[in-house]
Amino acid sequence: MATTTTAPKLKTHVGERIRRTEDPRLITGTACYLDDITRPGMLHAAVLRSPYAAARINSISIEDALALPGVKAVYVGKDVESVGGVPCAGSMPDLRIPNHKILAGDRVYYVGHPVAAVVATDKYIAADAIERIEVDYEPTELVSDPEEALQEGAVKVHPEYPDNVAFTFSQEGGDVEEAFRQADVIVKEKILVPRLAPLPIETRGVVAEYDEGAQELTIYSSTQIPHLLRTQLALQLNLPEHHVRVIAPEVGGGFGSKCNVWAEEALAAFVAMELKQPVKWVESRRESILVVAHGRAHVDTLELAAKNDGTLLGLKLHILCDIGAHHQLLTPIIPTLAVLMLPGLYKFRSFKADLIGAFTNRAPSDLYRGAGRPEATYVIERMVDKLAAEIGMDPAEIRFKNFPASTDFPFNSATGLQYDSGDYATAFNKALDIVDYKARRAEQEAARAEGRLYGIGISTYGEICAFGPSPATPAGGWESASVNVEATGKVAVMTGISPHGQGEETSFAQLTADALGIPMDDIVVVHGDTAKVHYGIGTFGSRGISIGGSALHLALQDVVAKATKYAAHMMGVDAETVTFEGGVFSSEATDSTLTLADVALEAHLCRQLPPGTEPGLAATRFFEPSNFAFPFGAHICVTEVDKETGEVDIQRFVAVDDCGRIINPLLVEGQIHGGIAQGLGPAFQEGVIYDDEGQLLNGTLMDYSIPKARNMPWIETDRTETPSPVNPLGTKGVGEAGTIGSLPAFVNSVVDALSPLGIEHIDIPMTSQSIWNAIHERSRT
């Protein structure tokens, strides 16, 4: 064995812009998404959904459907009563959880409510059969609007409850009444945060297959949480968990909408077990927009107390969250996250929040990218701007004034969270420099002198992610990872994280390559199959790298420690004298070196292992973080509004984000860009529209508008890196940052542009129509 004379480069992967290892299959069309799966004898299911927001079902006639050749079965509510309802993980003391059956019983509660399912040999036949089912609905009174739902004497969504309150939650910190007494200025606003369709380009889908001999149920689902889904399905179907295998194939985007447990998953499982044939159900786009839990859905009323010098004193908030007719998995939890994050990046002395979740005859709401944090950041960033305008202070200055200093960390927020680390002013200054804030303000002055509507919008946002720790996370906040160095020297990494576009196959391979000193090509990252990997919680809340990566980091350390011990034994030296660098074990005591592959082979052949050690070169670790991580950043948007048409031209968009330590800057940029697109959507285009009959009016992509390439501005990104102390990698998370940070910058920019007209707030989405309305109303008065 040769002695290396030059020191190997220690870290060649972490921190580098490395193109993704998952991409070859994705760019060649060889990846296998849910709808690409076929199983021998597979049947196809279609779901009939209610056209009414509230109705009694008097009868359902299925004979015509059953008579169609190729139709195997039709199921209605009573056929599937043995299956447990759709689960909800909330735990408020007054939480009301109505029975959320997987197919409607004698009532429907929202448009899109599943009423019956057809199973046929072909999806064309299933679609034909759906049309042949006759349902005798008797429409009943309904309540579509959440504010109306809470009024005295409102129609009750669930007749078994005395009112439409699904749950309440309150939180208080400091003496808020005193703060309001001391205030020089109090600003108030009512802000609507509309319902958003998460809209991954791949809709939901499930394939269920039952092996009667092995009694094993295999569920392929386009999910972010295969293990949690396995647990819930086992409960719903009353099966031992080890008889249920969940596989998440290639998942075509989730954005939180696939971090759920859906009626159709249990339905497909039930059908496969009943018919003893595999069955596939793939959602249509129309179903997706209609029933895939919408995000946000807030009506917020805020009051902010401050001193004339801009010092923030206290905040009062009332959140009304429209949860729809039923809970999904995390429905009640999401708005509580908004409450917790409401103080934003600021040193508030006091705080009081009341949250009410209201039942309405609409589809359920639940998590969507950012889940609670965009709602919080949006309203606080709007209120800070409103205060700045009120007291005539520059919106940048008022933010600097109220940031905690970098030396104040860990910093305790008014809501009792402990922010792990931060340097808010540095990130903000960087953004101001990039956009050249002073020059932009001068430009604004010149534009205004010409009567043009030019705006500069600032958002300094903070967020909470890397979900753990477990006591604060409903399903557990830990994650698992296994590393197995195979006899060939190749390495398999098994993770409980279940990525769907984030690129963890690459970032986990980067961590592994550096820790083991081997090329990334020698590493396989395995995920998304409950039969292949240890129990994990899943991918949401930017926990992939911080929690899953940390578990991997620990497992890699174990593997290296084990291998070092073997290597020392093989070289006949003390383990303490062995160093491991660049994949090579060496010891000053001898001239010889060993590669990881040499050691791995020996660990498998076990010819000369030290006495008392276990064979193999593998390790499994579970990681539990000590706290959440708190990324932050500053986004600045420059716009000009067309006075006559209400169109907005976004001239600049600067995003400086701090997501802690960075494993792959290329992937981080991608997350930021995509996140910003999902802040731009709600700012200008998105929002489902319900009428007062509970009908969703923009149910296709012809009417529901998500950003297209031409809607997006060029995004100028930069970053600061403040490591997090709550996990060994120092990472924080970046999946939600763009979505959370950008929305307020867009809105503040447009409001700033419109402010010469006396406009102080405009609700989202700020469509050209709504901006035109605002301008038009002003110019009339």
Add this chain to the structure above:
Amino acid sequence: MIPASFDYSAPETLSEALQLLGDEEAKVLAGGQSLIPMLKLRLAQPARLVDLDRIPDLNFIAEDNGTIRIGAMTTHHQVESSDLLAENCPLLAKTAAHIGDVQVRNRGTIGGSVAHADPAADYPAALLALEAQVKLVSASGERVVALDEFLVDALTTSLEDGEILTEVHVPVEQAGVATAYRTLIQPASGFAIVGAAVRLGVSNGNVSFVRVALTGVGSKPYRASAVEQALEGGPANAEAFAAAAAHAAEDVDVLSDIHASAAYRASLAAVQTRRALEDAAGSA
């Protein structure tokens, strides 16, 4: 989403197609970019589709004697990229470039679009400003009618049962006439909320020729005669354009939907008309 069953024929001659259309429940397929989505949503359930795609004589752009004839099955992409049109009828070529997206333009046809009569389609604004005509053929003969008469109402034309739209006729653009098309689109569908097409001739600082047509505003695209009258013979300047454009939605029953109120559409009609006039004046 899956269409209900239907029969399909792809005749190779027009007469064969006309024969097949004799069946009342038959429907012409001319590209299908509007029809196929409706089939999939099962909002349309014809018994038979008669696909015109394999009839060779329906895909052409030809000029003769000052009239450009465009075969019904000519795609938007072909119109957009035709040298003949770029030179002789630029308004139509640039309007085609606004339709849908590349894939839709590769597949959708001018005949299909005009016969579908969507009140927010782009073509009609240009075609009305061009005083276009359409050729309709039936088993018993053929007729050429002005587009203005052909378009009856939203999604409704004067096409009779058993009749096929085979050609669209537009004039070779006059010398000295500049054109422009301005739209504000509904961001999801790409359809025009308001689209304004203008043809403008100016001599000695005065408007010598003007045609203005709008789409998206009412249930039927229309010539804005009041705007034209206000401009004709008068000065070609910003004030005159603004004053005339204010008449853009005059006497029109303006549509209102979840994307744009009637008041907003009416205001946009004036703004986009004025801007299109300015564009045309600027490019002349």
Add this chain to the structure above:
Amino acid sequence: MTLKGTYSLPARRQKVWDALLDPGVLARTLPGCKSLEAVGPDEYRMHMALAISSLKGVFEGKVRIEDQQPPESYRLTVQGRGKIGFVNGGGSFRLRESEDAVTEIEYQGDVKAGGTIASVGQRLMNMTSKMMIKRFFTALEKELTAPV
């Protein structure tokens, strides 16, 4: 969606009123109406086949005439259900006769749709509703001015 407007018919008010409440006339003038049969006083069951270009829908529905103030005003409610969803409409009609025996009908009402038509057809709702009303009045005018 709210619809309102006026339409002038060249006939005396009583004649227009009689026509508007005549099920035979309604069956001939309501767009797409294939059959209209009485199921109670001022209440009818209707079979409709609506066709606008390639858009097609078959509806089974109910028509009810309420609050009659002959010959001045009444309310009409229409409920239809079909495979592509349902449409419910209700509106009031007010009749005024001007000099030279012209009757002006002022209508105001709401149209609500559900199911597929609600979630996919918004762009078409307003224009098709207006078109339906226009078709109805045009047919009614033809009916009233037809030589007897």
Add this chain to the structure above:
Amino acid sequence: MDISVTVNGERFERPVEPRRLLVHFLREDLGLTGTHIGCETTVCGACTVMLEGRSVKSCTVLAVQADGKEITTIEGMASNGELHAVQEAFWNEHGLQCGFCTPGMIMSVDQLLNDNPSPTKDEIRHGIEGNLCRCTGYQHIVNAVEAAAKAKAGV
């Protein structure tokens, strides 16, 4: 009806119902599942393929309409184990995340670069407006198209 279609250079003859959508024919009858379905209304472009050399949304074409014609799908883009320049550029520039829109996007970009070998950023954004991506915010896609244009031009 029996149809005969040449896909990625190979001829296939299959019976189909007239109502069968081209995208279902490709995915299910021929097993070419690289072409995806994202919407039903001719908006998202995930199902984009080349039909007679022009990009089309295969969810809005009937299989019978493709009878006798030539189709290229994402599976036909790489040749002899060499990625197509557009594929390579998407990989290098991180022009994809979940990858679901990517095959359709690549087909559209191929069309764009065939029509306009050196597009500006604005022309790129215009050229791909028939394709929705929910992950990337399009910026890395725009970079990828520029990189592909350069690679194809040999610079």
